Amino acid sequence: MSRRRFATPTQVSSGPPDDSGCHILHVDMDAFYASVSLLDRPDLVGTPVIVGGTSGRSVVLSATYEARASGVTSAMPMSRAMRLCPTATVLPPEHERYAAVSKAVFATFSSITPLVEGLSLDEAFLDVSGALRLLGRPTEIAELVRARILDEQGITCSVGVAPTKFVAKLASGLAKPDGVLVVPAADVVPFLHQLPVGALWGVGEKTEESLTRLGLRTVADIAHTPKPTLQRALGEVAGAHLHELSWGRDPRRVEPTREEKSVGADETFPYDVDDPAFIQRELLRLSDRVAGRLRAAGLSGRTVTLKVRFADFTTITRARTLPDPTDVSRQIYATALELYRALGLQRARIRLVGVRVSSLVDSERAPIQGLLDEPEFGWRDADRAIDRAKARFGKEAVTSAALLRSADPYFPRQPDTT
């Protein structure tokens, strides 16, 4: 059954850990996408399964623990994952399914406490300080959450229980899979100090390299390094932040509502592309997608950013800020296209393009800009009409003539297999 773990390696007291003051839970689904996909494939339970695309440039979205045992990790290129674990079954992602399960899981969270901060589809912080009277100790609430999600959705999750967000997040990671880890307030510092620097949230490959160059390998090493030294190596903000965290100081509260800062879409092509006409059609498709999502969310934005990644993986961005916020497909496309043309590329080999809109405001409060050449029923009204048609007849119902795939020599464009 479930495993409940204790925090410090040098645990002296026996019995259950003292969870008083540990009012923050970090709940993280175990191998979320893979677990959800297996709900329809009980025959594959207990076998290595990888969720991800199968085209040449796909990466692993999620993998069962049986596949992870072979060294497969998420974000790893599929080609490499298949070499590591040739017996694995590969399942295609089912994003709508994951979103639906996620919604149900979050509904369960909300029935336990209103203070839920989602980090992604499959993980959230819960502040349970207001639920203690009704539901018991934090550890009991953690087990309640786990039991309900298993019962209602048929998937397992792991929970970290701690006085701060940061420690709760670390704890859930160590509790995986299918466990609970409590870090009592009194044990936070020794718990942190034994960890390698790479375990810290926010320390990735580059930062870890910088720290290693300073001879810092554990969180204890960071804690005993003067703050200015860290700040010189990592930057003012990051250095100070890391030093605070190394002593378990993390004042961040659980914030139930966080507004979106940007909406974007990008696409990596199966093969590098050097045809400007193809890139322009892609920009139209991506602009359409972004604008549609903005309108669905009731948002408009002023800054349009174009992203281009070249064959050698170097990436550039170019941005333009408009006089007024927009959610109009045509205008986002026109801006992205201008930015692209201004690059003056001469058949450069491109592997990805993306369009993103930021500086978001509520569309209700956004001034509607009247373009001088705008016809009486402008692009805005056309967009609305298209949205309605798509809602009624499906997403494929309406599309720009330029985007019809039959008109596109690149789609689908597989290498000759003969």
Next chain:
DNA sequence: TCTGGGGTCCTTTTGCCC
């Protein structure tokens, strides 16, 4: 081994105004 797609946040650079 060859790197997706959705984001956030921070730092540095650049351009403009005074």
Next chain:
DNA sequence: TCTGGGGCAAAAGGACCC
């Protein structure tokens, strides 16, 4: 007229997370 620099916002790049 030329130059310097402070202050600010926007742009660009990059690290990081799931």
